[in-house]
Amino acid sequence: MYRSVILSILLCSNVLAHEMTPTYPKWQVTYIEGVQKATMKMVNRRVDVEWYEISVFDESWKPIPFVLHSTGTTSYKLLKIDYLGHRKFDVYINEKDSERAEYLCSTSKIRGDDSNKPMIESKICSRFK
Amino acid sequence: MKKLLIALSLIFGVTSAYAGTNIDGSVQSRCTVETDTPGTYGNPNAYTLTTLPASSGQVPIVRFDVSLANAYYAQISYPTSFSSSPSLGDSTTWTGAVTIAQTSSSDMSGYQAASTTPSTSMRQYALTVAGTTWFAATSIATYGGGQNKAFPGGSYSAVVVAQCIAQ
Numbered sequence: 001m002y003r004s005v006i007l008s009i010l011l012c013s014n015v016l017a018h019e020m021t022p023t024y025p026k027w028q029v030t031y032i033e034g035v036q037k038a039t040m041k042m043v044n045r046r047v048d049v050e051w052y053e054i055s056v057f058d059e060s061w062k063p064i065p066f067v068l069h070s071t072g073t074t075s076y077k078l079l080k081i082d083y084l085g086h087r088k089f090d091v092y093i094n095e096k097d098s099e100r101a102e103y104l105c106s107t108s109k110i111r112g113d114d115s116n117k118p119m120i121e122s123k124i125c126s127r128f129k
Numbered sequence: 130m131k132k133l134l135i136a137l138s139l140i141f142g143v144t145s146a147y148a149g150t151n152i153d154g155s156v157q158s159r160c161t162v163e164t165d166t167p168g169t170y171g172n173p174n175a176y177t178l179t180t181l182p183a184s185s186g187q188v189p190i191v192r193f194d195v196s197l198a199n200a201y202y203a204q205i206s207y208p209t210s211f212s213s214s215p216s217l218g219d220s221t222t223w224t225g226a227v228t229i230a231q232t233s234s235s236d237m238s239g240y241q242a243a244s245t246t247p248s249t250s251m252r253q254y255a256l257t258v259a260g261t262t263w264f265a266a267t268s269i270a271t272y273g274g275g276q277n278k279a280f281p282g283g284s285y286s287a288v289v290v291a292q293c294i295a296q
Contacts, residue, residue, distance in 0.1 A: 016164035023158040023200050023295050046164065103294070110288065117169050118180065118189050118208055118268065118287045122162040127295035 017045035018052075018122040020106045024129050027098045036098045037090045040126065042106055044081035048119075051109040052079045056091060057125075059102045066101075067092040078109065101128055158197040160256075160293035165263060166190040168289070170270075175279035179269040188265045190230050191291040195256045202294045206251035207268040208287035215283050222275065225268035227252040233261040255296070264291070 020042045027036040042052065054077050056064040068077050070089035081087050091104060105125040168189025170178040180186040193203045207225030211217065227250075229241050236258045244252045256262065266289045272280045 016167075017161050018163075019159060019161040021157060021159045023160070023197075048164075117167050118266075118289050120164045120167070120189060120191060120289045120291055122164075122191075123290065123292040124160055124162060125292065125294040 016047060016120075017043070018049070018106070018108055018124060019043040019045075020124040020126060023126050025104060025126050027093070027101075027128065030092065032092075034095045035092055036095055037092045038104060038128075039088060039090050040104065040106075041086065041088050042079065042081060043086045045084060046108060046122070047083045049108040049110060049122075050080055050082060052081060052106045053077055053109055054079055054089070054091065055103075055105045055107065056093065056101050057103040057105065058100045061103070064093065064097050064101050066097070079106070098128075103127055156196050158200045159195070160201045160295075161194040162291050162293050163192040163194070164189070165192040168266075170285075170287075176272045176277045177269065178280065178285070180267050181269065188267050189289050191264050191266065191289065192261060193256065193264070193291075193293060194261050195259055195293075198257055198259045199255070200296055201256045202292075202296055203254045203256055203262065203264065204247065204251055204290070204292040204294060205254075205264045205266055206248065206290045207266040208270075208289060209250045210287070211270065212286040212288075213283055215281075217272070217281065217283075219272060219276075219278055220274045222271045223250070223268060224271075225250065225266065228265050228267070229254075229262060230265040231263040234258055236260075237262060251290070 025038040027038055030037050054068050056066045058064055068091060070087055079089055103125045105123055107123040108121055110119045110121055166189055168180050169187040171184035171186030172178055173184035180188045195201050205227045207227060209223045240254050244254045247253050272278055
């Protein structure tokens with residue numbers, strides 16, 4: 001009985017995950033002239049995180065301006081995804097900026113909980129090729 | 130009851146483990162970053178906080194799952210600062226290490242030797258083999274600007290950064 005419980009805990013423990021696809025997104029044309037968009041999908045299996053920050057960088061990791069569009073987004077480029085939830089979102093960017101955009105990243109926003117534990121900030125970056 | 134527990138564990142184990150194959154049989158490139166073990170700081174004396182198990186700490190372990198070879202770099206760093214309230218009056222010295230705790234394939238045995246260091250606290254690994262790698266980030270914080278002063282009261286937060294960057 002105890003062995004079964006321990007086995008269950010061990011096998012069920014790997015549920016704190018962060019995932020973003022595709023690895024190599026493509027800019028697509030939009031109905032707005034001079035603006036392009038990339039569509040991404042994220043999965044949140046981190047019970048300790050519900051907000052993710054979206055960023056776009058050039059090759060030197062300098063930030064590039066963009067507009068994030070999805071349900072539950074804010075003007076601070078934050079995306080709310082509930083535990084075990086998934087969300088599609090669009091990143092809109094100027095056509096001239098899209099040429100130098102290299103990385104599109106999502107970073108978990110973590111909160112201190114006074115628990116004397118190191119927190120784990122996960123970050124996944126897709127790349128425009 | 131026993132069979133039920135085993136069945137549940139297998140179901141959750143399989144679904145929480147990374148599923149790399151799409152419904153049409155193709156494999157989509159993706160990286161999943163998972164917190165395998167959150168980690169805890171032990172307090173062997175008044176001026177030290179450490180994740181070392183010998184001091185009642187627990188080393189955080191981060192798991193990276195990649196579905197295709199040569200698609201991602203893993204970058205992991207141990208903490209180098211505390212976010213604290215109230216703020217600390219003296220400086221904290223950080224030491225630590227990032228190591229590979231386990232791999233899902235023997236083909237990954239060269240990862241440790243092939244890692245590079247973008248910064249003092251961070252290591253980068255080219256994930257050249259599809260599968261799972263577990264990384265451990267050990268850290269030790271000593272307070273007092275070299276004079277071993279006791280940590281003042283308050284709450285402290287330290288962050289392990291785990292990044293999966295497309296190659």
